[in-house]
Amino acid sequence: MPIGISKSRKVVVVGTGFVGSSYAYSLVNQGIANELVLVDLNKEKAEGEARDLNHGMPFGFPMRIRSGGYEECSDADLVVITAGANQAPGETRLDLVSKNAKIFKTIVTSIMETGFQGIFVVATNPVDILSHVTLSVSGLPKERVIGSGTILDTARFRYLLSEHFQVDSRNVHAYIIGEHGDSELAVWSHVQIGGVPLKRYAKLDNVEENKDMQLIFENVRDAAYHIIERKGATYYGIGMGLARLTKAILDNENSIITVSTLLEGEYGLDNVFLGVPAVVNQYGVREILELELNPQEQAKLEKSGKILKELTEKVL
Structure with a gap:
């Protein structure tokens, strides 16, 4: 049914x-x-x-x-x-x-x-x-x-930012988008701490080039490699992330979650699955949210999409 x-x-x-x-x-x-x-x-x-x-x-x-x-x-x-x-x-x-x-x-x-x-x-x-x-x-x-897209990457990003700034991770709003993998990117232009843009909260002129912020992103991107080296596999974080996604679907929450979904023109990309913020409810993905990316972020997302599209076409 x-x-x-x-x-x-x-x-x-x-x-x-x-x-x-x-x-x-x-x-x-x-x-x-x-x-x-x-x-x-x-x-x-x-x-x-x-x-x-x-x-x-x-x-x-x-x-x-x-x-x-x-x-x-x-x-x-x-x-x-x-x-x-x-x-x-x-x-x-x-x-x-x-x-x-x-x-x-x-x-x-x-x-x-x-x-x-x-x-x-x-x-x-x-x-x-x-x-x-x-x-x-x-x-x-x-x-x-x-x-599951970048649901776990986004959670890792929020957690590491919360640790750095000593703020509850539930009050850190941030996204990792693109491939769930090496070509993913942090949307620094939309990071907020309690509604305050990160640039203003942290008093940083250039967030992306700050060494601490760069290290946080690298630890997000490479987290799976570090965990696999130490314990062989990652599973608790993604298990909890999947449970969160399941709840959003079964409870018809209309929650915004960074899932992997088919892009058909959004962000200027077509016929490729990528992790992006989307509204999720009992019918699945209700709509994709198109963040206003800066030129550097847009270029990185397009590169990520190109990598995945080329590999997907070979597989299909």
Whole structure:
């Protein structure tokens, strides 16, 4: 049943690795869904995760949790795909393109064969390209295929700015846009601390060229590499980010989140998935917000879009 009509609040997670399991754990802790189904090629792993989560139910929120197959997608409101090959130490997200594109074509085809008419959320890297693959294979309207985009990068940016200025991160408003990866950019021209533009708040003449601000951005951009070097993978932050996105969809919040969505003329870019601020509700992406970028930011965004578009065309 199409999203916006169904009241089941049913979520299917495809892939029960670190990211999928962390996401499921976040859903249970926050009581976001009514029904959660875990799907994985390793059926025993999916069943084990479901049992483990169910055993914590007395401490959490009422929710039906079980493992299952793709047939569970037929009446799901949301299918969240976290399955795929992981990013190895020294490997970029874009290095994962070909192997994960093949995996996704199989997964999405299997899901659509069930009659699925809900919303896809893609978290597997490279997320922008795989979101485009999902749109192409599924044939769904573009607003119903959403990538996690720069939702985590933006959270990292806000956190590091809050640490630097000793302000609650919830009062820091800032965006990372573009590729979820090496060509992403910080929109310094729109950073605000409690509504005060960063340039005025920090008393900086040129924010982008300030060494402290440059270091903050570099730590945002390279965060995954640093974490992978130390613990092998990143999953808690993105798990919580996916839960936040799920809540915005199921609760029809009309929240502004930096998701990966198809641009068709916005920012002067066409036919490419990029992370940009967008209004998200029960129907998916309601609209894309076009920030007024300065010339340097616009050039960086166009470069990021060009990189992704060229790789996407090869994959498709």
